[in-house]
Amino acid sequence: MKLITIAGPPSAGKTSVILRAAEHLSAKNRKIGILKFDALATADHLLYQKAGLPVQYGLSGGLCPDHYFISNIETGFLWGVQQQFDYLISESAGLCNRCSPYITGFLAISVVDSLSGAHTPKKTGPMLKFADIVVITKSDIVSQAEREVFAFHVRLANPIAMILFVNGITGQGAFGLSKCIEQAPESIAISGETMRFTMPSSLCTYCTGETSIGEQFCRGNLRKMRIAE
């Protein structure tokens, strides 16, 4: 089975892009399963079901979604193996700019929205910088020149990724993406593999339920902002 991890900010077009690429893979009689990870709520599983794709989803609730992702990916992977999928695609919403769900040796795809502005790529962390493929969506809405300027900034943020434009609605570009997904590495197990980038360090009093504001309540791994003169 090939596991493909896909991450990107909310509403970037992840679900749409996965659906459009899956159409090309399904046309070749490939079996595709979806794992969807989100924080508080998701309706994406309905879209996948409607497209005839088997899907499992999990909500992290009070936990960081990427911590939740990494502690559940093995379970998801085993489900995929048991279902005999050719491709298992995980969709996770990148909610902070510090986390990424990518695993060494597995195809990692970042989805970014061309409307998010030329300065966004350099502000996006490992979710963009450690991906193998960066998919740029919604470029139908902006001019060719703005698309190119946006892609240039993506290139600077991630020098080695393959950059693809995919229209999540019409599917333009999804054929190329499906070709790349076909090239993803094959794997039989995930236990023992490692993440591409560390999770943010945590554990302050607020991680464990503190809600009060004030010096005396802050303990643990803290960092203070400096006010410029």
Add this chain to the structure above:
Amino acid sequence: MKKAIEDLPLQKFISMHPYILGYFAPLVKQFLSKTITLGEWIRSLTDDDFEEVGMDRGQTVNYLQFLIRYFEERGKRTSVKTITVIGGTNKFGEPENVVFHVSAGEIICIVGPTGSGKSQLLADIECIADGDTPTGRKVLLNGQAADTTLRFSTENKLVAQISQNMNFVIDMTVWEFLTMHAQSRMVAQPSETVENMMVCANDLVGEKFSPDMPVTRLSGGQSRALMIADTALLSDSPVILIDEIENAGVDRQKALSLLMKEEKIVFMSTHDPLLAFLGSRRLVIQNGGIAKIIEASAKERDNLSRLQNMDVFMMQLRTRLRRGDSIDEKLYFSL
């Protein structure tokens, strides 16, 4: 090679590759002294500094070398002298039985009802189809099939698109935006190119605009003119797909001759007779297939000049309206 860039003074390195600052942007608060070398600067940062911004210290020099080589490669224009389209099948599975060649500087028009398959033809050209799209068409460049990286990679794009959507969302002036675009294209003298684009764009448009206008405030016609000038003068894509050039506010004929002068291969989907007669050939699309190819005849060319007169007539009226004139004389126009 690896040694070489690390030993360069930071200041010199940045002046040689100014766009590289974009790569360092997250670390930029750490630019303390520019008298040190690139290598010294990288060593002066802690692992935490890198980790903080999601970057990998070990890869920095490799990535920089990769970027430099990458952008050098991009500076080279891909030259496409001809495109060949080998027909596939229409939506009933009937063979199209066509093969045609298009040369640089030529305009091919695509006509047919909405939903007939014009967009699929443009999409086949865009992905340089290799018998693997729903139509089974093949597209050859200079007589040969393209390799996969050329087909799917965004940045080697052979095909630029001028679509109906000419919106801008970026918060910049026209000058800043064009400069940024020229820099991303590794243009040696960005200000000269930008100057040229401004002149060309203003030459195409009824209502002139200045370089310090925010791009988001341009009218539809001004945006279109700007993008046509940009595509003609800056884009290194040899092939241009146009999805109808709207009449409003843009001198379409001038726009097309600008693209032809730059030796582009233009495919244009249009139902405007003036534009359709400008092309050397028309592809008629029906039921998802190319049903026939019409060569522009001498008679059609003759009609073109009449239509041009009509276009000038309309344009003059538009200019007068904009000026605030009353147009109360009885209008006469004869072909």
